[in-house]
Amino acid sequence: MSSTRQEWLDSVFAKAVGRAPERQPRFETSSGAEVQPLYTPEDLEGWDYHRQAGYPGEHPYTRGVQPTGYRGRLWTMRQYAGFADADESNRRYRYLLEQGQTGLSVAFDLPTQIGYDSDDPMAEGEVGKVGVAIASLEDMERLFAAIPLDRVTTSMTINATAGILLAMYVAVAKKQGIDLKEIGGTIQNDILKEYIARGTYIFPPKPSMRLITDIFAWCREHVPSWNTISISGYHMREAGCTAAQEVAFTLANAIAYVEAARARGLDFDSFGPRLSFFFACHNSFFEEVAKFRAARRLWARIAKERFGARDARSMMLRFHTQTGGATLTAQQPDNNIVRTALQALAAVLGGTQSLHTNSKDEALALPSEQAVQVALRTQQIIAYESGVADTVDPLAGSYFIESLTNQVEREAVALIERIDQLDGAVAGIEQGFQQRQIQDSAYRVQMEIEGGDRVVVGVNRFVTEEPPVEGLLRVDPAVGERQANRLARLRAQRDGARAAAALTALREGARAEQVNMMPLILEAVESYCTIGEICNVLRQEWGVYREKLAI
Amino acid sequence: MTVDELAEGVLRGDRRLLARAMTLVENRTPRGRHLLRLLYPHSGRAHTVGVTGSAGSGKSTLTGALTHELRRRGKTVGIIAVDPTSPFTSGAILGDRIRMQDLTGDHDVFMRSVATRGSLGGLSEAVADLMCVLDAAGKDVVIVETVGAGQDEVEVARTAQTTVLVLTPGTGDDIQAMKAGIMEIADILVVNKADLPGADTLLGHLRALLMLNRAEGWQVPVQRAIASREEGVVELADAIEQRRRFLETSGALETARRERARHQLLAAMRSALIRRAVGESEGVSRLEEAVERVASREIDPHTAAEELIEQVRER
Amino acid sequence: MTTTEQRQIRVLIAKPGLDGHDRGAKVVARALRDSGMEVIYTGIRQTPEMIAEAALQEDVDVVGLSILSGAHMELFPRVVEALKARGVSDVVLFAGGIIPEEDVAALRALGFRGIFRPGASTQEIVEFVRASVEPRE
Known part of the structure; x- marks a missing residue:
């Protein structure tokens, strides 16, 4: 009998490998770290349960931020949706709520995200395509028609124009007669990852960071239950980075936001509890579970040690998860249901607060209603049938999971240190550091797939001939025209003097650095200024950002 | 055609x-x-401007902003933006249009991305020829933006009448530029990203350096700019204009023209000779043969070169 | 020594429309570069006019476009028009992104000789480009 792992490796294991070699010369995590054939107590030498795992709801929150895990309340099942115009999306939301979904997640079209009106030439072809077109408060009113905003929480994937869409949401709530203290939800509001990976930036970093900190300050006073930012690793992961890079770049961005807010005189604990996070969940099951646990532990330490947090809530990394869009295949799309289920399971075992499961047809088009239903059912099966939600952090103490958690954390810490040396996330972006790292990882994965070293079922192995998929959702091409007509009517009917005055005030505010932009944006929105009008004023004052090419 | x-x-x-x-x-x-x-x-009508500086100094952004200013002054502009060729694959990614994309709609601006390509005959010769084409096409100003600020850039910059060296604070650019010998040939110095810490130190350092003026009598201006906000480009366009007038009135233009003609002629002769001696497929093997002999110390490179050239004359 | 008269293939890679998902475009750009081509990369948010003008000024042999937002049936025809309006008729066009099978025929009719849907390999794209570029001086 072996008494150490080495002994076992040299004897029993070596003999077995001698008879039948392993499938691969080397097994690796997404970052290329070697995965051992076996994990034992030796891997956790020096590992201190209380310091590194701890109890749920207690520092360092490795085992979760909720003391009861999912025994009290399940995660929020939140499907990202939105397309065409406000009326059509409103119908989809009401359908999802009837189906048992517990929160809304709004997808906006690209013109809305980049600050162009639906009738702007730059918006051509894009209106209503990847989300709903919202050009003015009037659209927003129709989007939430018959949905009482004190009864749902709403997550909005919106960044460069986050302040404007939040102002519209607030204006709708006010019109519904709801106390602003009663509305809850999240805006993504994470511009740094837009520069790095997602691309819906408008302004250069400096004024963009100002807008974000203005939102932090304004919400604390007026919409205290609002999550003012969702610091997102998701899109960087989708762009190709590894699990450890996802954690590192996300937390490095978080550090940049905290520092920007503190530079404007905000105390960390005054906004720390309202920071939220958003990660992807990809296929490498155990590494993904470990990633979530490592991110929680690392953030708790950063909040406490780097920023001197006193409020425990400032140290809790709460996050939304979306399964990996980039892992979906156009080939044999039914397989995507299985991929999504595995990823969703990893997210739940990692302790996510809310979850979006991708639909099987998303490598081909926007999801059809039937595909969305299967995706939601996947979550419900995990929640109600699998039993994995019945105890807190069930994988803790696994030699492999704890080792991987340490590993991801170690790699992330090293990367954050490198970014610190570059003078922080913004400077890193300006030098193309994060972009280059992501590019390199993406290229490596692509080459591995093409070389057959990385198997993608249905793509480079187990390929079958199949007929083209039918029944894909297509956005009505007339949406653009309908939106243009509505906008023309709006501009003709609104109080022109009030709108013009609001834009003038906005321009002056943009020039004065110490002014909070939010009240000015709210007034512009309530005067029915359009998103394009508001952004054009800000573009003129602040300029636009151009991407840093890093190939 | x-x-x-x-x-x-x-x-x-x-x-x-x-x-x-x-x-x-x-x-x-x-x-x-x-x-x-x-x-x-x-050709010979355009004013040619070389913009050089280390990677990340904001050359493309500055070139774009300068072009906007030149257009406001009614000048037509040609731009040659150079990016490096990969020595391993001989491919290249040319990304300078990203920073100049708002110029694309203006038909009086013509921009061309050029890869360094490791060809014999040299980049500077190719760039000079391309500038000549844009010049003949009637562009008032032809700007060439180099890859970085090394030895090759000195050569490229010399083909232009006015060389603008772009530096940024806190990067040690000035030291690099001095080492590469580019400081001596710069006609205008621009400290870009002048809102970064260290800008004033760099400006002071450069001004002190330039107390030693160049013999031809041109006072090298040291300017600050924030190209991303188009700050400092009016001054830069003015300085380029002053430089052009200086060249014309001082007679330096004539001298420079002859100088450049000599340079280009010698370069052209060099490539013509190389082309004739080893340019054809048979010649390549002649070159390889000679390379072998030189490498094995059988013959010295000077004698080998004489032999190859002699063969051209015999043919 | 490479003979200096050798033909260099020049490819323009651009993303029309507003989507910022450039992972594919960048991976393709890099693969083309690594196979010895010169790639003019103009990045995201390119209007049809910007793309056509860049293709003209850069005198590229091939133009590759990528869209993931679903706007391809609106924007690709506009790029083709803008190229025609400039007399750029001899470039090889290819497209990539989230393009449903049912749009492929229409895009081919429009002049797209290569259409690469999710799962396509960079090797296919490199080979397509090499094969489609006719020897020109």
């Missing part, structure tokens, strides 16, 4: 034919040389 038709198109300002002509010239084909022969007499 005949070379004459192409040349005519270039002179007429046909953008499509200008683009095609630049390809021929860049590819150094016999037709390209023929074309240059036709266009050269029509």
Whole structure:
């Protein structure tokens, strides 16, 4: 009998490998770290349960931020949706709520995200395509028609124009007669990852960071239950980075936001509890579970040690998860249901607060209603049938999971240190550091797939001939025209003097650095200024950002 | 399309034919040389500006902003933006248009991305020829933006009448530029990203350095700019204009013109000789043969070169 | 020594429309570069006019476009028009992104000779480009 792992490796294991070699010369995590054939107590030498795992709801929150895990309340099942115009999306939301979904997640079209009106030439072809077109408060009113905003929480994937869409949401709530203290939800509001990976930036970093900190300050006073930012690793992961890079770049961005807010005189604990996070969940099951646990532990330490947090809530990394869009295949799309289920399971075992499961047809088009239903059912099966939600952090103490958690954390810490040396996330972006790292990882994965070293079922192995998929959702091409007509009517009917005055005030505010932009944006929105009008004023004052090419 | 038709198109300002002509010239084909022969007499009117500086100094952004200013002054502009060729694959990614994309809609600006390509004959010669084509096409100002700020850039910058060196605070750019010998040939110094810490120190350092003025009597201005906000570009355009006037009135332009002509002629002779000696497929093996002999110390490089050239004369 | 008269393939890679998902475009750009081509990369948010003008000025042999937002049936025809309006008729066009099978025929009719849907390999794209570029001086 072996008494150490080495002994076992040299004897029993070596003999077995001698008879039948392993499938691969080397097994690796997404970052290329070697995965051992076996994990034992030796891997956790020096590992201190209380310091590194701890109890749920207690520092360092490795085992979760909720003391009861999912025994009290399940995660929020939140499907990202939105397309065409406000009326059509409103119908989809009401359908999802009837189906048992517990929160809304709004997808906006690209013109809305980049600050162009639906009738702007730059918006051509894009209106209503990847989300709903919202050009003015009037659209927003129709989007939430018959949905009482004190009864749902709403997550909005919106960044460069986050302040404007939040102002519209607030204006709708006010019109519904709801106390602003009663509305809850999240805006993504994470511009740094837009520069790095997602691309819906408008302004250069400096004024963009100002807008974000203005939102932090304004919400604390007026919409205290609002999550003012969702610091997102998701899109960087989708762009190709590894699990450890996802954690590192996300937390490095978080550090940049905290520092920007503190530079404007905000105390960390005054906004720390309202920071939220958003990660992807990809296929490498155990590494993904470990990633979530490592991110929680690392953030708790950063909040406490780097920023001197006193409020425990400032140290809790709460996050939304979306399964990996980039892992979906156009080939044999039914397989995507299985991929999504595995990823969703990893997210739940990692302790996510809310979850979006991708639909099987998303490598081909926007999801059809039937595909969305299967995706939601996947979550419900995990929640109600699998039993994995019945105890807190069930994988803790696994030699492999704890080792991987340490590993991801170690790699992330090293990367954050490198970014610190570059003078922080913004400077890193300006030098193309994060972009280059992501590019390199993406290229490596692509080459591995093409070389057959990385198997993608249905793509480079187990390929079958199949007929083209039918029944894909297509956005009505007339949406653009309908939106243009509505906008023309709006501009003709609104109080022109009030709108013009609001834009003038906005321009002056943009020039004065110490002014909070939010009240000015709210007034512009309530005067029915359009998103394009508001952004054009800000573009003129602040300029636009151009991407840093890093190939 | 005949070379004459192409040349005519270039002179007429046909953008499509200008683009095609630049390809021929860049590819150094016999037709390209023929074309240059036709266009050269029509060149010499444009003011040529080299923009050089280390990677990340904001050269492209500055070039874009400068072009906007030149357009406001009614000047037509040609831009050659150079990016490096990968020495391993001989491919290149040319990304300078990203920073100049708002110029794309203006038909009086013509921009061309050029890879360094490791060809014999040298980048500076190719760039000089491409500038000649844009010049003949009637551009008032032709700007060439280099890859970085090393030895190669000195050569490229020398082909322009005015060289703008772009530096940024806190990067040690000034030290690098001095080492590369580019500080000596810069006619205008720009400290870009002047809102970064260390800008004033760098400006002071540069001004102190330039107390030693150049012999020709041109006072090298040291300017600050924030290209991303188009700050400092009016001053830069003014300085370029002053430089042009200085060159014209001081007679330096004539001297410089001859200097450049000499330089280009020597470079052209060099490549013509190389082309003839080893340019054809048979010649390549002659070159390889000679390389072997030199490498094995059988013969010294000077004697080998004489032999190769001698063979050309014999043929 | 490479003979200086050798033909260099020049490819323009651009993303029309507003989507910022450039992972594919960048991976393709890099693969083309690594196979020895010169790639003019103009990045995201390119209007049809910007793309056509860049293709003209850069005198590229091939133009590759990528869209993931679903706007391809609106924007690709506009790029083709803008190229025609400039007399750029001899470039090889290819497209990539989230393009449903049912749009492929229409895009081919429009002049797209290569259409690469999710799962396509960079090797296919490199080979397509090499094969489609006719020897030109």
